[in-house]
Amino acid sequence: MREDASISINEIQEQIIREMARLDDWMEKYEYLIDLGRDLPPMETALRRDEYSIAGCQSQVWLMPRMRDGRMNYVADSDAKITRGIIALVLRVLNNQPPRDIAAAELYFLDRTGLRSNLSPSRANGLAAIVKQMKAAAAARMNT
Template sequence: MNTIKEIQEEIVDEFSMFDDWMQRYEYMIELGKSLPLIEEQYKTDDYKIKGCQSQVWVHADFQEGKVVFTADSDAIITKGIIALLVRSFSHQKSEDIIAADTKFIDEIGLKEHLSPTRANGLVSMIKQLKMYAIAYQAKANN
């Protein structure tokens, strides 16, 4: 399994092939469509991150010392970004998730979607991913 940094570099590399925003967005929309959906039982208010514009559901599992995320959104572009976040953060160790950043989203030209004022639930989602990692780390240490 590659490290978070390696995966993010890979994503940046993939996006560098695109000439313009339209290709980038088309790719994101494809990613959004191919993201494995969260299991229906987790698509409830307990797992929902409320955004004014779009909503996000996140679930985490702890498997063999790694945190496994699944997520979904009602908006496809939001979902595309979630797919990238899940790809880089899922199946990683708690401490690596806690230490990781999301600068790669800026580098692939999607910075505006991670603006706290955009109210699409993504900023809260990243916080939530880290919270899960922190919770699992605490559990593991006990």
């Protein structure tokens, strides 16, 4: 049982699905994602180290998982704008959630918003790997 009144992973996913349903086509979706990416605080260059890097053939992704007050706190970034936007969404869903919830989370909003198609080719971008690594990092911290 969660002790606080903070919003759950699935509640945030539902919010995002509702928001994106208002977007008529892919151009609007991309515009929305690019805006989100623009608002995402950039990861410090010093942190863009190999140990945090998830290399893709086309765009690069960096991920630094941390734990704060029993909740996960991820810092992530990408060199591509649309990828940054999707990262912003994933962070909105998973940041400040308990590791146990993240490890068990099903990120169905990626399918429902059509964004999954932007994640599948793992060679092309590091996005598919980032979700996996976020969950793995959470799972590793479940008992700490």
